[in-house]
Amino acid sequence: MVSPKIEKALNKQIEVEAKSSQFYLAMASWADTQGFHGVSQFLYRHSDEERQHMLKLIHYVNERGGKAEIPALPKGPAKFESIQIIFKELFEHEQRVTQEINTVVDACLKEKDYTTHNFMQWYVSEQIEEEALARTILDKLALIGNDKGGLYLFDRDLASLTPDHS
Numbered sequence: 246m247v248s249p250k251i252e253k254a255l256n257k258q259i260e261v262e263a264k265s266s267q268f269y270l271a272m273a274s275w276a277d278t279q280g281f282h283g284v285s286q287f288l289y290r291h292s293d294e295e296r297q298h299m300l301k302l303i304h305y306v307n308e309r310g311g312k313a314e315i316p317a318l319p320k321g322p323a324k325f326e327s328i329q330i331i332f333k334e335l336f337e338h339e340q341r342v343t344q345e346i347n348t349v350v351d352a353c354l355k356e357k358d359y360t361t362h363n364f365m366q367w368y369v370s371e372q373i374e375e376e377a378l379a380r381t382i383l384d385k386l387a388l389i390g391n392d393k394g395g396l397y398l399f400d401r402d403l404a405s406l407t408p409d410h411s
């Protein structure tokens with residue numbers, strides 16, 4: 246059974262994952278309309294993955310005797326300045342998500358809920374991978390700079406790059 250405090254913390258995390266999915270979906274759709282099909286495929290997959298993270302939490306809360314809350318979501322941004330800005334925002338977003346996960350882990354320790362603490366370790370590992378991947382992509386973009394040919398190849402590479410480690 247999850248305590249009310251842990252139930253609240255997990256429900257907040259459900260919202261965080263849902264917002265991540267929504268945010269990346271907006272990025273994917275924008276990239277799609279700009280001709281960056283590889284980038285958009287990558288981001289659509291990333292958005293799906295965040296939805297899976299949300300679902301995993303929903304199932305866990307309900308299985309542990311709590312009640313998962315399905316959050317309302319804000320409208321996604323209609324446009325982004327550039328591919329570089331997208332990945333900068335994605336990286337910053339993931340860093341904030343890591344902080345949120347640490348807050349949940351911290352609450353588990355305070356409540357002595359070692360079962361949920363154990364469950365959350367999957368998210369802790371996932372964040373390490375996601376931050377590392379975003380950092381690698383940003384490094385690549387920094388190397389490419391304004392080179393159009395480089396950006397073309399980058400877009401092609403991203404079509405086969407998968408964010409899914411689950």
Ligand code: OFO
Pocket residue numbers: 262265294295298338339342371372375
């Ligand atoms: Fe759910 O891992 Fe990114 O945000």
